[in-house]
Structure formats: C-alpha cells, structure tokens
Amino acid sequence: MTLSTANTTAKGRSMKFDVKTAGPAIALILLCIIGFSLNPAFLSEGNLSNLLTRSAFIGIIAIGATFVITAGGIDLSVGSMAAAIAGVMIIIMNNAVDMLGTGVATVLLGCGCSILLGIGAGWINGVLTTKGKIEAFIVTLGTMGIYRSLVTYFADGGTLSLDFAIRGAYRPVYYDSFLGLPIPVWVFIVVSIVGWFLLNRTAFGRYCTAIGSNEGVAKYSAIKVDRVKTITYMIQGLCVSLATIIYVPRLGSASSSTGVLWELEAIAAVIIGGTVLKGGYGRIGGTILGALILTTIGNILNFTDLISNYLNGTMQGLIIIIAVWLQRGDWGKAKASKT
Amino acid sequence: MPDGINDIFSVLQADRISKSFGSVPVLFSVNMDVRPGEVHALIGENGAGKSTLMKILSGFHDPTSGRILFDGEEVVLPPNGGAEMLGIVLIHQELNLAEQMTVEENIFLGRELTKNGILDRQRMQAQVQEYLQDIGLDIAPTARISDLSIAEKQMVEIVKAISRNARVLIMDEPTAVLTEAETEVFFRQVTKLKEKGVAIVFVSHKLSEVKEISDRITILRDGQWIGTKEAGDMSLDAMAQMMVGRELSDLYPPMREADVDADRVLQVANLTAAGVKDVSFDLKRGEILGFSGLIGAGRTSVFEAICGLEPIISGTIHVNGAETRFASVAAARDAGIAYLTKDRKAKGLLLDKKMRPNLTLFSLPKFVKRFGLDIKSEDAALERAVRRFDIRARDPDISVGDMSGGNQQKLLLAKVMESEPQIVIIDEPTRGIDVGTKQQVYHFVTALAAEGVSVVVISSEMPEIIGLCHRVIVMRDGRTTGTLEGDGINETEIVRYAAGLKGEGLE
Amino acid sequence: MKPFSKLGAMVMTGALAMSATLAHADTIKIGVSYPTPTHAWAAGMNWHAEQAEKRLEALYPDVDMILVNSSDPSAQASALEDLVSVHKIDALVVLPFESEPLTDPVLNVKKSGALITVVDRGLSQPGIEDIYVAGNNPELGRVSAQYMKTRLKSGDNIVVLRGIPTLIDNERFDAFMAEMEGSGVNILDHKHANWNRDDGFEVMQDFLSRFPDIDAVWAQDDDIAIGVVAALKQAGRDGDGMFVVGGAGMKETIKAIMDGETLVPVDVLYPPSMIATAMDVTVAAFKSNGPVAGRYILGATLITPENAASFYFPDSPF
Structure with missing residues (x-):
C-alpha cells in the first residue's frame, strides 16, 4: 500500500482522533454553558477578561510544564519558584529605586533578573536530574522546599511589598489592555504560539517527544538526551519567570503563600489537555484549554451559592477526573492490531 | 482436511478459523491441529497471520468464524490468558516478565506458594532452582530480571511456562534471541517436554531449526492455510517456497570480490571499554565485515564505544586516517558512522509513533529549514524510503508498534540510512524477520557495499555471516580471537574461535 | 479524666509554691514557644515576642527568656521537652501549633513544676494553663x-x-x-x-x-x-x-x-502582639504582688483614625 492510497482507512481513524483531542474543548464549552445558565453575567466582557487574565499565570507555567512532561520529566518546584522569583524581583526593584529611579528602567531590571533567575533555577533542576541522575520528582520536590523557605526567609516570614513609587510604572503590565485584551493575555498568547511552534515544528520539540516516548531510542538516535531534558527545565523556568513578571504588578507583593499549589494546577492543566503524564506525547493547545478549564471551574464556583463552599475542592476534583476520563476512556474502540 | 487429521486424537484443533479486525480480514478459514507429544511448527512470512492464529488458539482473540476444539470438544476459550487454567500457555514474543522482580518471583507470579498465609520463599526457590538446573541455566532464583541478558530472560519465560504444567505450549519465536548454543539447550528441553506428552506449537523464521525440531509444519501465507506437512517430507527450499509463494532464488546475493587495495576507512587499535578488552581491527571501503561470537562476547559493546554511546577507557580510533573519538552519537553520525541497534523495540524505534517521525529522528538536523522542521521534505523522505526499502504498512498513519517485525526492521534500516553514512554497523540485521524480508535485507547490504559504503554486520546467525561477509572477526569475552577471510570463513572455524578452542589469546 | 485533672490541680498548687521560691533564689527562666512564622501575622508575632524579650530582660535583670520556634507540632513537642530538660524553665509561654497533639506535652511541662501560659489557641483539656491570653x-x-x-x-x-x-x-x-x-x-x-x-x-x-x-x-x-x-x-x-x-x-x-x-x-484588631501581652503577664506572675492567674481575652478593638497611632509598629513585619 502506498502512502497516497490509504485515505479510506485513515478517515475513520482521524475522525475518532478529532473527537478525542476535542475533549477538553467540549468540556470548556460545557462549563461555559453551565456558567452562563447560572448567571448570564458569566459571559460579560469583564468576567471573560478576568478569566483569561487569571488563566495566564497557570497557563504560561503549564506551557513550560508541557515540555518537561512531554520529555518524561516532572517539575514540582514551579509554585515555589514563582514565589521566590517574585520575592527576589521585588527586593531588587526596591533597592534599585535609589539608582535607577522609579521608572521603566527599574522595572526592566526587575524583569531581566526574573528571567535570569527562572532560567537558572530551571537549569539547576535539569542538571540535577540528568547529570546527577536523581529522579525529577525528588529533585524538584527538594527545590520546591528550598525556594519556598527562601521566600519566607527573604520576607522575614511576612510579605515583601513592592515600593509604591515603582507601582505606577509597573502596574500597567497587569492592568492595561492592548486592542481590548489585557497585557497578561497577550503574553499568554505569545508564549502559546512560541510554545506550539517549538513543540510541533522544530527538531527540539521532536526530540522532547522522542525522549518521553523512549529514552533508549532517543539516545541511539543521536539525540543529546541530557541536554534536551535540561533545556525543557530551563523553558519551564523561563515560563515561570514570565508568569511572575505579570503576577507581581497585580498586588505588588510576594509572600510564602504566593504560588502555593501552582505546580499541581499546572500539571493538572497539562494532563487535562491531553498530554500524557509519563511523557512521549504533548499538546500545547490542550494545555491552554486545560488552564482555561481550571480557572473557569473556580470562577463558576464563585458565581453560585448552590454548592457549599466546603465542597469546592470536590467539584474541582470531579471535573478534572471527568475531563480526563472523557479523553482516555476506551469508547468501545476495538483495538485492531494485526500480526 | 489435511493428511487424515482424525487419525490421531488432537488436543487442540482449529477448524476453519477466520478472523477480521474491523473490515480487515487477517485469516481465511485456517485449519490446524496439535497432537500430544508433537512439535508443530507454524511458519509464514511476517504478516501471514501466525501471531493472530496463535492468539486465537490461546484465547487472546476470538475467531470471527470457525470452531476451536479442545480434547475433541468445541470450546470458547476464556480470554486474556484464562486458557492457562486449561493448560494452554502462550509465550509472547515480547517477554512478559516483571523487570524489577526476581526470577523466582516471576515464575510464581500470581500463584505464589504460601505457608500459613506467608510466602514460602524457600520452597519456591528450591523449585525454581530445580527447574533452572533442568534446563541447564546458570542463574540464581534470586537474580533480578533486569540484570539478565535477553537470552536468559527468554529462558526464564520458558521455565515459567514449563512450571505451569502446560499441556499445550505455544511459543512465538522462542529462539529469535538465542545463540546457537542456547538454542540447543532449549531444544533439549523441548524434546523432554515432548516426551512428557506436551503439545508444542512454535513459530520460527529459522527454517533449519524448524526442520530439526518439528514433527509437522503448518504453512500460512497472507492469512491463507497453505498446508500441513510432515517435517521429514520437506526440504528447506520447499518450506521457503510455500511461505513466499514464489521461487526463492538464492537467499544471499552473489558475493562481490572485495577490493584488497581499498582505503581503510576505520582503524581501531587497542580499544578498551566496558566489556571490551584491547580490540583492534580495520575496515575497508566497500567491505562487509562480520562480527561473530556468542551473545555477550562484547561485539555490540565495541561499536557502542566507537559510536559515542559508551565511554572509551583507552585505545585509538582513526576515521579516514584522522584520529578521532566521538563524544556523542551525533558526532559519530556527522562523521558518517551509524549504528543500527539489534534491540528494535527498546532502542530502535518509537513504537507509539508513526513512520515519519521515526524515519527522520536520527538525521533530524537535515530536515530543519529556518528553525522549523520541513514537514514536506520529511514526507518526501518517507515516500522515498517506502519505495527504496519496500516498507509495507496497511495505513501510513499506523503506529510503528503495529507494524510487522520485518517492516519495522526495514524502517529502522531506512532511518539509519537517512543520515547517508559511509560506515554502517548493523547489529543482528535479520532478528525476528521472515525469510522474504531477510533476502531483501541481504540484497540491500550487498548493494550498499557495492556503492562504496563499508558495512559491519554483527550477527549470531552463522549462515548470515558466512553468506554475506568478506571478512569475519570472532570475539570471545571482550577480545577478538580470530579473523577469517575468503574460504577460511566456515562454521567450524567460527565456532572454534567463539568457543575459545582456538584463538590469538590462547597459548 | 476527672481524677487526672484533679491530680493536675494538686500538682499545680505545688508547682506555684515551688516556682515562687525558685524565683527569688535564682534567675527566672521563661520559655516561649510558638510556630515558625510562615505567614505575615506569625512573623509579626515573632517580632513582638523578640521586642518583649528585649524589653522585659532589660527591665528585670533576673528574668531570662528563651524563644523557640518550631516548624510542626511534633517539633514543638520536642522543643518543649528541651525547655524543661536543658533549660529547666520556671514558666512556659506557648502558642500551640495545634490543640490536640500539644496538650500532653504541655501537661508534661506543667508536671515539671513550671507555670503555664497558653496563647491564642487553647489546649484540648481544660485546667492545664494558669494563664490564658487570646484574641477574641x-x-x-x-x-x-x-x-x-x-x-x-x-x-x-x-x-x-x-x-x-x-x-x-x-x-x-x-x-x-x-x-x-x-x-x-x-x-x-x-x-x-x-x-x-x-x-x-x-x-x-x-x-x-x-x-x-x-x-x-x-x-x-x-x-x-x-x-x-x-x-x-x-x-x-x-x-x-x-x-x-x-x-x-x-x-x-x-x-x-x-x-x-x-x-x-x-x-x-486581632493583634499578633498578644504574645507580648502573654509574656508580660507571665513575668508579672513572678513580679507582681497581686494575683495574675486567669483568662485574658483581648478586645477586638475597632481601629479608627483617632486611635490608630497606638497600634502602629512600623518596624514589625506585620
């Protein structure tokens, strides 16, 4: 059978495939319908804009996590990393006021440091897993504790607050809009596009998938496994720093409670989106939907008093499990495999 | 009905079995019967339906139509291995062992012996020890599976089946990964089982083995039952012809004379690495150089070290006269050296991916255009490769894991050749593939050499080495023990060097 | 339960008498134990405790305060044991991590004869503490x-x-x-x-x-x-x-x-400085000529522009 004549058999297959990948999108649409029927204000411009902006943090981090997970790794440190970067960024900017003033220069310095810190923290995670040959779970569990306690230490147990004088210059990064969309949403869009291209259209993306699918094959296929894996953690770090850059101007503060459980939300978003937790298959588009689904659940729960507040976690848990089940369930698919 | 099937009482019988997967028919009204105390070989090219038939006989698949008779009575076999309770055991081609558990734990998995509710390790270990001694396998019951070689794992799998008192033992290519010596041990065990009255069905691509061990042979081709014959009545050629359905001209292409004056493209001197001791050899342009020896003799390790897969302890490597040492597989690839692994599933192909990403993975930098991958040129490469290597897939979107072994091997060849290497090392080029595909691979290797590519063939199949190579190096315990050339390449010589009866290291 | 608390009460009277004699003979050692600050309110409490330590030790040269913070309930229980065995404290000011797991450890401190002041989070058994200071x-x-x-x-x-x-x-x-x-x-x-x-x-x-x-x-x-x-x-x-x-x-x-x-x-107001109040009261139990034991429930004062200045500590992290 040649390549061009196989379309008839391929069709049924790809149709099924589409339904599967559309799972998260369907779940999101259903959630929106539920939200709208509970309260029409759910679809108001203001709320949609809030939703998208909120999704940006988890979404951007989750895009980084998509690379790590696709390549067969895991990064539990992202939430603490965000808090630590936010803390250090605030300290640096507060101290730079005397030298650079309260304008854009200080903000840029803060952002630059954030990016360096993020990439550096990712590099540490990557090198410890690859060269140190320690399981990613353990390495990032360790760095998670370290970053979390560092921010507590920097803040002296309390809250680090950004100098009010700088906020004027920095505030627009969170609160302003461009062409009707808040800046964080634009950042999210750009990161998504770059992430999608990187994962689906470059050799690097292919290498991530290959490593996650079978590290042995990757090694024998002339792939520098350690380097690629380390880079995935650095991408994760970069994404965390970008999320932090748009997070800090929101409230201008960081404390030990910043970014708590973000790692789990990011991982959940990635998995809801259809990426396989054990690696080898990643979907940036799905991750974006996953992040939107997670924020929408929280948003809808705030929009109704039908469900006891104490059961919020139950609702979130149920929806996450159902969303993944919809995708994974073997819907009567006869497993056709020949000799 | 073939050759008076009802004359002797059959323990397990397939009667006009057909099977379709969705709309794809795989078996057409196939008959087969197995008698107590016989070895019944099932042969056919890859994709002929052998695995499907075996799975139907062991209850892993339901037939679409037709009957299964067990002890003469029509039965519906319980699914998912439940047929083991009836004494029908299938040993899968993919070994089914828990890697992190011990030999003993694996053999007793699911039917552990207990005393007062607590595992009776002593008794289990003693029994396993007995089985292992029986089969002549020198491993401890407490050895971890992940520490064993593929051959040893295969033997454990067989011990596991034997320990279950199988009445019908169905084996999918049990000898594919065994050396000749191990195969011999294995056949002795099979003969013992046969004497006990166990019915044995086995699939093999090694026709000489089939001839040696089996009583009857059933041949399948393209899902059709071609015939069941007494093994004694069939020559190897006749078997091959029935399988392929056409005259098989010689399996090996005519040997082209090696050019003695050709440049030496690869010179290895005093190479020492893990499992490799002081190995030296040369490879000429356009030469096919064989590496023979027992499994574990260090043949693979030599080339893994050369190709940057394993660290080198000492020694020098010259490629085209220039000294070099590759820090990575990528560096070796860029210098025109490619290694094709024998472990297709764990190191060769991404089984859950389609053909295209597999084909281009090894030489992906070639397909990068302005930061992005050039999907069009990947597609073109796939089309070329499918033509050049005659890769047949039901559907271009199929996962590679669902392709037959022969087509996987051709894809793996295509993958490595995509980097256009000047030196290619092919480790076990025909492991687990049918005779038709073997012939294609041999012709391909010869054609490559004719084009001026130097080929190293590492193989445990003696005829392959003898039929294909200009020169043969034999290894034992990490050292080269001999080099054979021209008429000097014959089975006895190779065996003497491989077994340590003759060689450079011996006084 | 009943006979147990009666026993506790007996021990308590004995302990008070003993610590009073000790107080005059030697320095008064007061252990202060609370959770490691991981959020701003607790960090404020930590700061106020440190301030109170400095102030009280300057005021009374014979008072020695030992501040210990612990990162989880079992660490706090061990810290309490150390305060008794190593420092031989005369009084304990404790903000328990959790009520239930720390009740017995505090009771053990009490059995060593120390005066017990519990802050903010009550113990799960009544009658252990001599002094209770809490927000409302x-x-x-x-x-x-x-x-x-x-x-x-x-x-x-x-x-x-x-x-x-x-x-x-x-x-x-x-x-x-x-x-x-x-x-x-x-x-x-x-x-x-x-x-x-x-x-x-x-x-x-x-x-x-x-x-x-x-x-x-x-x-x-x-x-x-x-x-x-x-x-x-x-x-x-x-x-x-x-x-x-x-x-x-x-x-x-x-x-x-x-x-x-x-x-x-x-x-x-739900002030983190309540720890300082508790330390003051505990010292007073040794220094005052009036009775001190009892429950001190702080008011939830409404802070308005008029009275705000008296609740403002610019150097505290909270």
Whole structure:
C-alpha cells in the first residue's frame, strides 16, 4: 500500500482522533454553558477578561510544564519558584529605586533578573536530574522546599511589598489592555504560539517527544538526551519567570503563600489537555484549554451559592477526573492490531 | 482436511478459523491441529497471520468464524490468558516478565506458594532452582530480571511456562534471541517436554531449526492455510517456497570480490571499554565485515564505544586516517558512522509513533529549514524510503508498534540510512524477520557495499555471516580471537574461535 | 479524666509554691514557644515576642527568656521537652501549633513544676494553663458587623470574604451574621478567600462581575482586604462610598487608616502582639504582688483614625 492510497482507512481513524483531542474543548464549552445558565453575567466582557487574565499565570507555567512532561520529566518546584522569583524581583526593584529611579528602567531590571533567575533555577533542576541522575520528582520536590523557605526567609516570614513609587510604572503590565485584551493575555498568547511552534515544528520539540516516548531510542538516535531534558527545565523556568513578571504588578507583593499549589494546577492543566503524564506525547493547545478549564471551574464556583463552599475542592476534583476520563476512556474502540 | 487429521486424537484443533479486525480480514478459514507429544511448527512470512492464529488458539482473540476444539470438544476459550487454567500457555514474543522482580518471583507470579498465609520463599526457590538446573541455566532464583541478558530472560519465560504444567505450549519465536548454543539447550528441553506428552506449537523464521525440531509444519501465507506437512517430507527450499509463494532464488546475493587495495576507512587499535578488552581491527571501503561470537562476547559493546554511546577507557580510533573519538552519537553520525541497534523495540524505534517521525529522528538536523522542521521534505523522505526499502504498512498513519517485525526492521534500516553514512554497523540485521524480508535485507547490504559504503554486520546467525561477509572477526569475552577471510570463513572455524578452542589469546 | 485533672490541680498548687521560691533564689527562666512564622501575622508575632524579650530582660535583670520556634507540632513537642530538660524553665509561654497533639506535652511541662501560659489557641483539656491570653474571634466578627451597621442602611448590599475553613473562621463569621441579623442589610454571598491576597483578588473580581450593586465588603482579614481593594480599583468600583473592613491589624492597613484612607476606613484588631501581652503577664506572675492567674481575652478593638497611632509598629513585619 502506498502512502497516497490509504485515505479510506485513515478517515475513520482521524475522525475518532478529532473527537478525542476535542475533549477538553467540549468540556470548556460545557462549563461555559453551565456558567452562563447560572448567571448570564458569566459571559460579560469583564468576567471573560478576568478569566483569561487569571488563566495566564497557570497557563504560561503549564506551557513550560508541557515540555518537561512531554520529555518524561516532572517539575514540582514551579509554585515555589514563582514565589521566590517574585520575592527576589521585588527586593531588587526596591533597592534599585535609589539608582535607577522609579521608572521603566527599574522595572526592566526587575524583569531581566526574573528571567535570569527562572532560567537558572530551571537549569539547576535539569542538571540535577540528568547529570546527577536523581529522579525529577525528588529533585524538584527538594527545590520546591528550598525556594519556598527562601521566600519566607527573604520576607522575614511576612510579605515583601513592592515600593509604591515603582507601582505606577509597573502596574500597567497587569492592568492595561492592548486592542481590548489585557497585557497578561497577550503574553499568554505569545508564549502559546512560541510554545506550539517549538513543540510541533522544530527538531527540539521532536526530540522532547522522542525522549518521553523512549529514552533508549532517543539516545541511539543521536539525540543529546541530557541536554534536551535540561533545556525543557530551563523553558519551564523561563515560563515561570514570565508568569511572575505579570503576577507581581497585580498586588505588588510576594509572600510564602504566593504560588502555593501552582505546580499541581499546572500539571493538572497539562494532563487535562491531553498530554500524557509519563511523557512521549504533548499538546500545547490542550494545555491552554486545560488552564482555561481550571480557572473557569473556580470562577463558576464563585458565581453560585448552590454548592457549599466546603465542597469546592470536590467539584474541582470531579471535573478534572471527568475531563480526563472523557479523553482516555476506551469508547468501545476495538483495538485492531494485526500480526 | 489435511493428511487424515482424525487419525490421531488432537488436543487442540482449529477448524476453519477466520478472523477480521474491523473490515480487515487477517485469516481465511485456517485449519490446524496439535497432537500430544508433537512439535508443530507454524511458519509464514511476517504478516501471514501466525501471531493472530496463535492468539486465537490461546484465547487472546476470538475467531470471527470457525470452531476451536479442545480434547475433541468445541470450546470458547476464556480470554486474556484464562486458557492457562486449561493448560494452554502462550509465550509472547515480547517477554512478559516483571523487570524489577526476581526470577523466582516471576515464575510464581500470581500463584505464589504460601505457608500459613506467608510466602514460602524457600520452597519456591528450591523449585525454581530445580527447574533452572533442568534446563541447564546458570542463574540464581534470586537474580533480578533486569540484570539478565535477553537470552536468559527468554529462558526464564520458558521455565515459567514449563512450571505451569502446560499441556499445550505455544511459543512465538522462542529462539529469535538465542545463540546457537542456547538454542540447543532449549531444544533439549523441548524434546523432554515432548516426551512428557506436551503439545508444542512454535513459530520460527529459522527454517533449519524448524526442520530439526518439528514433527509437522503448518504453512500460512497472507492469512491463507497453505498446508500441513510432515517435517521429514520437506526440504528447506520447499518450506521457503510455500511461505513466499514464489521461487526463492538464492537467499544471499552473489558475493562481490572485495577490493584488497581499498582505503581503510576505520582503524581501531587497542580499544578498551566496558566489556571490551584491547580490540583492534580495520575496515575497508566497500567491505562487509562480520562480527561473530556468542551473545555477550562484547561485539555490540565495541561499536557502542566507537559510536559515542559508551565511554572509551583507552585505545585509538582513526576515521579516514584522522584520529578521532566521538563524544556523542551525533558526532559519530556527522562523521558518517551509524549504528543500527539489534534491540528494535527498546532502542530502535518509537513504537507509539508513526513512520515519519521515526524515519527522520536520527538525521533530524537535515530536515530543519529556518528553525522549523520541513514537514514536506520529511514526507518526501518517507515516500522515498517506502519505495527504496519496500516498507509495507496497511495505513501510513499506523503506529510503528503495529507494524510487522520485518517492516519495522526495514524502517529502522531506512532511518539509519537517512543520515547517508559511509560506515554502517548493523547489529543482528535479520532478528525476528521472515525469510522474504531477510533476502531483501541481504540484497540491500550487498548493494550498499557495492556503492562504496563499508558495512559491519554483527550477527549470531552463522549462515548470515558466512553468506554475506568478506571478512569475519570472532570475539570471545571482550577480545577478538580470530579473523577469517575468503574460504577460511566456515562454521567450524567460527565456532572454534567463539568457543575459545582456538584463538590469538590462547597459548 | 476527672481524677487526672484533679491530680493536675494538686500538682499545680505545688508547682506555684515551688516556682515562687525558685524565683527569688535564682534567675527566672521563661520559655516561649510558638510556630515558625510562615505567614505575615506569625512573623509579626515573632517580632513582638523578640521586642518583649528585649524589653522585659532589660527591665528585670533576673528574668531570662528563651524563644523557640518550631516548624510542626511534633517539633514543638520536642522543643518543649528541651525547655524543661536543658533549660529547666520556671514558666512556659506557648502558642500551640495545634490543640490536640500539644496538650500532653504541655501537661508534661506543667508536671515539671513550671507555670503555664497558653496563647491564642487553647489546649484540648481544660485546667492545664494558669494563664490564658487570646484574641477574641467572635468579638472580631461582632465589632465588624457593628461598624457595618453604622455605615449602611436597610436594603444595602454587602459581600463577605471568609478565611480558611476552620473554627476560627466559623466563630468570626457566625458572630458577624448574628450581629447583622435584622439590620435589613443584604448579605449577597460569602466565599472563602483563605486569608490570602490572591484569592481575595479573584473572589472579589467574581463578586464584582456577579453583583452589579455592592455597597461594602467584609474581608475579615487585612491580607484578603488588600486583594479586594485591588479588584475594586481595577473594576473602577472603589468610589461612591464603597468601603472594605478587614481585620488583624497589619501595619500597612493601620498606616493607611492614620492617613485617612476612605476605602479601608477602619480595621478590627486581632493583634499578633498578644504574645507580648502573654509574656508580660507571665513575668508579672513572678513580679507582681497581686494575683495574675486567669483568662485574658483581648478586645477586638475597632481601629479608627483617632486611635490608630497606638497600634502602629512600623518596624514589625506585620
């Protein structure tokens, strides 16, 4: 059978495939319908804009996590990393006021440091897993504790607050809009596009998938496994720093409670989106939907008093499990495999 | 009905079995019967339906139509291995062992012996020890599976089946990964089982083995039952012809004379690495150089070290006269050296991916255009490769894991050749593939050499080495023990060097 | 249970007599044990404890305070053992991590003869502590509601942001609701914001999308209030007489009240400095000629521009 004549058999297959990948999108649409029927204000411009902006943090981090997970790794440190970067960024900017003033220069310095810190923290995670040959779970569990306690230490147990004088210059990064969309949403869009291209259209993306699918094959296929894996953690770090850059101007503060459980939300978003937790298959588009689904659940729960507040976690848990089940369930698919 | 099937009482019988997967028919009204105390070989090219038939006989698949008779009575076999309770055991081609558990734990998995509710390790270990001694396998019951070689794992799998008192033992290519010596041990065990009255069905691509061990042979081709014959009545050629359905001209292409004056493209001197001791050899342009020896003799390790897969302890490597040492597989690839692994599933192909990403993975930098991958040129490469290597897939979107072994091997060849290497090392080029595909691979290797590519063939199949190579190096315990050339390449010589009866290291 | 507490009481009388004699003979060693600060309120408490240590030791040369913080209940239990065995303390000021797991360890300290002062979180067995110093959670809810009523009229709408679902949160919330009852003010909804700025911001954003008419917000906590204020400003709904009432006494909030901020015009005190109060009272048990043992429930004072200055500690992290 040649390549061009196989379309008839391929069709049924790809149709099924589409339904599967559309799972998260369907779940999101259903959630929106539920939200709208509970309260029409759910679809108001203001709320949609809030939703998208909120999704940006988890979404951007989750895009980084998509690379790590696709390549067969895991990064539990992202939430603490965000808090630590936010803390250090605030300290640096507060101290730079005397030298650079309260304008854009200080903000840029803060952002630059954030990016360096993020990439550096990712590099540490990557090198410890690859060269140190320690399981990613353990390495990032360790760095998670370290970053979390560092921010507590920097803040002296309390809250680090950004100098009010700088906020004027920095505030627009969170609160302003461009062409009707808040800046964080634009950042999210750009990161998504770059992430999608990187994962689906470059050799690097292919290498991530290959490593996650079978590290042995990757090694024998002339792939520098350690380097690629380390880079995935650095991408994760970069994404965390970008999320932090748009997070800090929101409230201008960081404390030990910043970014708590973000790692789990990011991982959940990635998995809801259809990426396989054990690696080898990643979907940036799905991750974006996953992040939107997670924020929408929280948003809808705030929009109704039908469900006891104490059961919020139950609702979130149920929806996450159902969303993944919809995708994974073997819907009567006869497993056709020949000799 | 073939050759008076009802004359002797059959323990397990397939009667006009057909099977379709969705709309794809795989078996057409196939008959087969197995008698107590016989070895019944099932042969056919890859994709002929052998695995499907075996799975139907062991209850892993339901037939679409037709009957299964067990002890003469029509039965519906319980699914998912439940047929083991009836004494029908299938040993899968993919070994089914828990890697992190011990030999003993694996053999007793699911039917552990207990005393007062607590595992009776002593008794289990003693029994396993007995089985292992029986089969002549020198491993401890407490050895971890992940520490064993593929051959040893295969033997454990067989011990596991034997320990279950199988009445019908169905084996999918049990000898594919065994050396000749191990195969011999294995056949002795099979003969013992046969004497006990166990019915044995086995699939093999090694026709000489089939001839040696089996009583009857059933041949399948393209899902059709071609015939069941007494093994004694069939020559190897006749078997091959029935399988392929056409005259098989010689399996090996005519040997082209090696050019003695050709440049030496690869010179290895005093190479020492893990499992490799002081190995030296040369490879000429356009030469096919064989590496023979027992499994574990260090043949693979030599080339893994050369190709940057394993660290080198000492020694020098010259490629085209220039000294070099590759820090990575990528560096070796860029210098025109490619290694094709024998472990297709764990190191060769991404089984859950389609053909295209597999084909281009090894030489992906070639397909990068302005930061992005050039999907069009990947597609073109796939089309070329499918033509050049005659890769047949039901559907271009199929996962590679669902392709037959022969087509996987051709894809793996295509993958490595995509980097256009000047030196290619092919480790076990025909492991687990049918005779038709073997012939294609041999012709391909010869054609490559004719084009001026130097080929190293590492193989445990003696005829392959003898039929294909200009020169043969034999290894034992990490050292080269001999080099054979021209008429000097014959089975006895190779065996003497491989077994340590003759060689450079011996006084 | 009964005979046990009787025994405790007997030991207690003996202990008081003993420590009184010890006090005059030698230095008075007072152990102070509390959780490692991991959030701003606790960091404030840590700061106040350190301040009180300096002040009291300067005031009384024969008083030696030993401050220990622990990162989890079992670490705190070990710390208590060390205070007894290594430091041989005469009194213990303890803010238990959790009531249940620390009851027995504190009882053991008591058996060593030390005076026990428990701060904020009570033990699960009555009668162990000699002195109890705590903030008043129901009072915090009540005072907040009373202030709300002075500013709102019947038919006005408010939303409530609660803390982490715990007993403390319930006490505050229930008292608030009870006090609001009959006022005619509509409480549109209440959601948990977990004493966290980010959650305060997001919950408030959603309240603003959901309810077009909100006149005031009870945020219960200063951290939540910071998020609420940011959300109000973002939505442009911070004018028109809108106001937010938090709680605790964060220095930034108090500073803003001093400066006449209208969006957060008042605060309700639940002070981290209660640890200092407890240390003072404990020292007084050795130094005062009056009786000291008993329960000290601090008022949930309403902080207004008029009295704010006396609750402002610019150097504290909280």
